[in-house]
Amino acid sequence: MDQSRDENDTHKIQEADSSNNHDGCEDETQELKSNSKYDKRLVIKLAILSLASFPPEAFYTFYSLFAVPLQLKLGIPIGLTLIPMIIASVIGLFLTPIIGNLSDQCTSRIGRRRPFIIVLFIINLISAAMISYSRIIGDKLWPHHLLIGRILLIIGLIIDMICCCMLLSPARAFVMDAAPIDIQVIANSLITCSAGIGAVAITAISGINWRETPLAKVFGGQVEVVFILIAAICIIVMLIATVSYAEVPYVIVDSTEALTHKSSSRKNSDDLKISTMDSEDSNPVQLMVIQHDQTEVTNDSTEDKPQVITAEEISSWNHFYQTYYFAKTMPKELVILWMGVFLSCTAYIAFTSFLTDFLGQSVYHGNPLAAKNSTALYRYNHGVSIGSWGLLGCTAFSIVYSLALGQITKYVGAVPLLVIGYSVTGIGTLVIALTNQVIVILCMAALQGIGLASAYTLLFAILASYHDYFTKIKDSRWSFRELGLDISLLTVSLSLSCIITGCFLGAIVALVRSSRAAMIFSSICNGLCAVNCIFIFKVPNDA
Known part of the structure; x- marks a missing residue:
């Protein structure tokens, strides 16, 4: 009878364990569903x-x-x-x-x-x-x-x-x-x-x-x-x-403290809370705005305290000098990113600025200065029209490619993807310069969307990962660097690209009397960008 009782008890325990495991599985499934719904809501918000x-x-x-x-x-x-x-x-x-x-x-x-x-x-x-x-x-x-x-x-x-x-x-x-x-x-x-x-x-x-x-x-x-x-x-x-949504709230911190670094992760704006501090006696110029969850204050007794600049010192500078200081002291990793955006934008602007003229003159052998209603002017206008479709295809492909990057980067790292992408766009513009086949040119033009999407998606995403990683490891070079300023530093490369294209490339094209020079120039810039991307710092996976 004792043996039978033990067997019954064992059976009951197994049933209980099975029930608990089943409940645990259900809880885990519900949690996964909840996380999935949360991710969808967050993506909708970001969209x-x-x-x-x-x-x-x-x-x-x-x-x-x-x-x-x-x-x-x-x-x-x-x-x-x-x-x-x-x-x-x-x-x-x-x-x-x-x-x-x-x-x-x-x-x-x-x-x-x-x-x-x-x-x-x-x-x-x-x-x-x-x-x-x-x-x-x-x-x-x-x-x-x-x-x-x-x-x-x-x-x-x-x-x-x-x-x-x-x-x-x-x-x-x-x-x-x-x-x-x-x-x-x-x-x-x-x-x-x-x-x-x-x-x-x-x-x-x-x-x-x-x-x-x-x-x-x-x-x-x-x-x-x-x-x-x-x-x-x-x-x-x-x-x-x-x-539609409230913006990320920030908190004002008294500048008399020394701020060393930001927290280890960038959270959703819903997770951030406003913390009010007594700053009525402080000079408004001596206040620094930082995220509540991205601030850590240390004192002089910290043994491993990094070299920092106090918020009081930075807030005493005017905005012009602050901007100059942070631009002058860009970390090496950020300089490489800047070069990537600059070379990519220069290649893209050279391509888009001269593609229609290239098709009109070099491919269709038209003349924009020909007499009205002449065959030469008609050929040029027809080439420009075809080139416009190529630019539209480039933009459309960049949209599709950018949406796919989230899944592609799960299997291929961002840096290898950048190197491959700019190599493809460089080869594409070189093919455009060397051929007169309209279909080939339009296909290669669409592939230029890879470079556009890479510059505006992957390089800026890498910038965000740098802000997260280097502040987490307390790298003093990234102390007080904020995302808005670093984004703008990458964005100004677009202005510099426009200056170079407007001042120099136009003169080169006029000198050689062919827009093929612009396509070759774009190919060279894409190739240099691919080489530059090899040196992009990769944030460790366990960071």
């Missing part, structure tokens, strides 16, 4: 926040499409049509990092990045309106004279380009602040996707002939209708991006 990158790309596309034609219609010589872009790029080269630094230290109640996004967007709208209605306003103020129209157009073009460059930094930081470190690739993919959709949408709207529609009679003409539609779409998109 909505990334809409802030839609307007700057839309207005930049608007600039690219209409800047030269509008200047020519107002009698500005073709040799001077790149001057607004060069002036804007030079100004943006200095202002963009300052805007990034200011956004890092912003104490506005509506958020850290949001005030800059809203203000720059409004200025962008006004400048685009100046571009669109410059001739009409000039005729009203001084009939039968083009001077006022030219002045309004040039000012509008310069301001529009500057705002597009400056708006990119806070718009990107707006999303990256809210993304955990393990999904930064997805966050930056969504930013690239949003920007790409903005470019495609505006290109499509501009490609429609609005001249014979009632809208043209109401608003003034083709360019004016395109502007009104762009403005309406961008206002709705920006409202959705800036109103």
